[in-house]
Amino acid sequence: MKKLFGLLGMAILGGAITLGGYKMLFNEEVIVERTISEPVETITANYNPALNKAKSFANSVDLTIAAENTVHAVVHVKNTAVRTQTNPADIFFGNRSNGRKYEQVGTGSGVIISQDGYIVTNNHVIDGATEIEITLNNRQKYKAKLIGTDKDNDIALLKIDSDVDLPYIPFANSDNIKIGEWVLAVGNPYNLTSTVTAGIVSAKGRDLEGNSAIDSFIQTDAAVNPGNSGGALVNTRGELVGINTAISSKTGSFVGYSFAVPSNIAKKVIDDLLEFGAVQEAILGINIDGSDNNIEGVKIGDLSKGSGAEKSGLKSGDVIKKVNNVKISKFSELRGQLTAKRPGEFVDITVDREGELITKSVKLSKKDVYVSKDLNILLKDLTKKEQKKYSISGGAKILRNGNKSLDYYGVKEGYIITEINKKPVLNASDAAKAIDASYGNGNPIxxxxxxxxxxRERYAFR
Known part of the structure; x- marks a missing residue:
């Protein structure tokens, strides 16, 4: 028993010694904190996310009426071209073979613009065609007659004869369309007839890199694919605001953006083709000063002597801000406005002249100077006096010669081109187009x- 009490006493003593040592070594107070998650207070705000607003707005826009009013006025365009395939062996051995004839078929879309059967499409849809066939939405087929084309603006006018009045799409003023506005693209992609896609206007006055002709496209995100070319771009009222022409794609299929020729340009081209047989190009009579890329507008460089711009009082250094109250921020927008006008028309040009806004009424002149890019020469229409002097009804005067082949033959500035490939030259525009269509394709011009x-002198060169 004594032994048990002794062990207990030793245990108590050891505990006391341990406790005393701990207090000596760790005299600081130890605190343990515990974090408790407090519930976050939520407050109901009067806020609708933009995405929900967009969905709500999209659902509120009725596109069915526009689709219903336009789908029957968009047609399928089939063009057949006869090509010649030459056997390389025949050329090598000197055989005089005419080659093998074969048919090449292309397809696209077109838009009926009048009850009596006038149809607008893209020039590239029917380019080189020997036969054009139109299929309506009701499967009726017609042979089409080519009325005229404008390669620069990629517009062609066709005509079919029908016993009944045809459904058509009326023109809208493309200047009034706004960025963000809903539009429909109607066409025949991949030979799928009567296809409608929807999107918004993404940009206006769009100039595409590598496109030297049209510099004033309407850009949309409506899906456009091969076969849609020449089809309609319409607003929610079913009015024509553009002719679908191109897509931005590395694959050849739609990847986000498509481009249309504005209806104002298309309508002006059509009117010119019907009245004059060729497009009448209007100019202000100015050169552009592109030295400052930071300005908003178009800066005037030199003015042509006797031009409407000079007569109106416009000056070098003026910055064009508006054409008929349409805002101009870059050259493509100015060109788009002028392309939709005719020579002889008056336009109000608002310019910034040293901080002051001034508006001048300018009479547009007819463009009479053209460039053959392939031959690198500048051509001008002949005056009536020059035509009378040489007893000719057409021709194009060489204003500037930058071609070594012509230099070699002694062709100089001031020479008048009267024929190209044994066909009479009507004017400078006709000459430039004929040269660029022939030169550089391997055949002599x-x-x-x-x-x-x-x-008179005659030359043949490659």
Whole structure:
């Protein structure tokens, strides 16, 4: 028993010694904290996310009426071209073979713009066609007649004859369309007839890199694919605001954006083709000063002597801000406005002149100077006096010659081109187009000119 009490006493003593040592070594007070998650107070705000607003707005826009009113006025365009395939062996061995004839078929879309059967499409849809067939939405087929084309603006006008009045799409003023506005693209992609896609206007006055002709596209995100070319771009009222022309794609299929020729340009081209047989291009009579890329507008450089711009009082250094109250922020927008006008029309040009806004009424002139990019020459229409002097009804005067082949033959500035590939030249525009269509394709080009002494000369070169 004594032994048990002894062990207990030793245990108590050891505990006391341990406790005393701990207090000596760790005299600081130890605190343990515990974090408790408090519930976050929520407050109901009067806020609707933009996404929900967009969905709500999209659901509120009725696109069915526009689709119903336009789908029957968009047609399928089939063009057939006869091509010649030459056997390389025949060329090598000198055989005089005419080659093998074969048919090449292309398809696209078109828009009926009148009850009596006028149809607008893209020039590239029917380019080179020997036969054009139109299929309506009701499967009726017609042979189409080509009325006229404008390669620069990629517009062509066709005509079919029908015993009944045809459904058509009326033109809208494309200047009034707004960025963010809903539009429909109607066409025949991949030979799928009567296809409608929807989107919004993404941009206006769009100029595409590598496109030297049209510099004033309407850009949309409505899906456009091969076969849609020449089809309609319409607003929610079913009015024509553009002709679908191009897509931005590395694959050849739609990847986000498509482009349309504005209806104002298309309508002006059509009117010119019907009245004059060719497009009448209107100009202000100015050169552009592109030295400052930071300005909003178009800065005027030199003015052509006797032009409407000079007569109106416009000056070099003026910055064009508006054309007829349409805002101009870049050259493509100015060009788009002028392309939709005719020579002889008056336009109000608002310019910034040293901080002051000034508006001048300018009479537009007819464009009479054209460039052959392939041959690198500048051509001008002949005056009536020049035509009378040489007893000719057409021709194009060489204003500037930058071609070494012509230099080699002695062709100089002031020479008049009267024939290209044995076909008479009507004017400078006609000459530039004929040269660029022939030069550089491997075949020789033949030109007839009147030299500075009034003598006719003929040349053939590649």
């Amino acid at each position: 033949y030109i007839e000119v009147i030299n500075l002494e009034g003598e």
